Amino acid sequence: MSNELTDKAFWANYWESKKDIAFNVPVNHTFHKLLSKLITENKLSSAIELGGFPGYYTIFLKKYFGLKTALFDFYIHPKTLKEVLNINDLSEKDISVIEGDLFKYEPQAQYDLVLSCGLIEHFNDTKDIINKHLSFLKPGGTLFITLPNFTGVNGWMQRKFDRDNYDKHNISSMNPNLLANYCTSLGLKNVKAYYYGQFSIWLENRAQQPGLVKLFFKALWFTGKITTKIIPIESKLLSPYIVLTATK
Numbered sequence: 094m095s096n097e098l099t100d101k102a103f104w105a106n107y108w109e110s111k112k113d114i115a116f117n118v119p120v121n122h123t124f125h126k127l128l129s130k131l132i133t134e135n136k137l138s139s140a141i142e143l144g145g146f147p148g149y150y151t152i153f154l155k156k157y158f159g160l161k162t163a164l165f166d167f168y169i170h171p172k173t174l175k176e177v178l179n180i181n182d183l184s185e186k187d188i189s190v191i192e193g194d195l196f197k198y199e200p201q202a203q204y205d206l207v208l209s210c211g212l213i214e215h216f217n218d219t220k221d222i223i224n225k226h227l228s229f230l231k232p233g234g235t236l237f238i239t240l241p242n243f244t245g246v247n248g249w250m251q252r253k254f255d256r257d258n259y260d261k262h263n264i265s266s267m268n269p270n271l272l273a274n275y276c277t278s279l280g281l282k283n284v285k286a287y288y289y290g291q292f293s294i295w296l297e298n299r300a301q302q303p304g305l306v307k308l309f310f311k312a313l314w315f316t317g318k319i320t321t322k323i324i325p326i327e328s329k330l331l332s333p334y335i336v337l338t339a340t341k
Contacts, residue, residue, distance in 0.1 A: 117181055165193065
């Protein structure tokens with residue numbers, strides 16, 4: 094894999110340390126409104142999720158929209174995947190699963206929708222990793238990419254209390270204008286890039302934090318939620334995500 098900020102050992106440790114991975118993916122899963130609109134408007138019938146293990150969006154699209162779905166990742170943990178599928182009343186027969194290096198793999202099929210949620214920010218060459226998505230995308234197909242926004246309050250939390258995780262992300266990629274320009278230069282159409290979601294923060298290592306940090310986290314989370322409920326804004330400072338969509 095090229096120019097990555099993580100490796101297979103990192104992802105093996107990441108997923109093996111996570112608790113409550115297997116859950117029933119809800120109909121209102123994150124980004125459900127955006128995906129529902131794209132599927133309806135563009136009449137999408139097939140999709141592949143890149144870097145998406147354990148496949149929550151692969152499952153979501155299969156379960157609620159009946160799309161023919163595939164999951165592609167550099168690291169697949171078979172036991173975890175089986176558990177996640179089972180709790181969602183699915184099996185490996187219901188989806189395609191591909192384990193491989195995105196920079197070496199030659200796609201055997203193309204899809205109406207190519208999506209990744211939390212992938213491109215783990216690479217130094219943002220334009221290159223976006224371009225890798227396009228080989229899986231049919232002409233006229235839809236590209237849907239999301240990434241965390243670590244340039245506001247949530248990023249400050251990561252940098253202050255989980256620097257190791259923060260350093261696994263390419264912060265310069267978290268720029269909607271830059272992302273849009275990359276897509277335009279790659280020949281994509283109908284390009285949109287924007288901050289998404291009202292206030293939210295998280296820490297991957299929250300359970301290991303001392304009591305005072307946990308208390309501060311709760312206070313900040315509560316304050317931010319109340320503020321954006323009163324004034325529902327999406328911005329660089331407060332929004333937890335960035336969304337990028339385009340058409341090939």
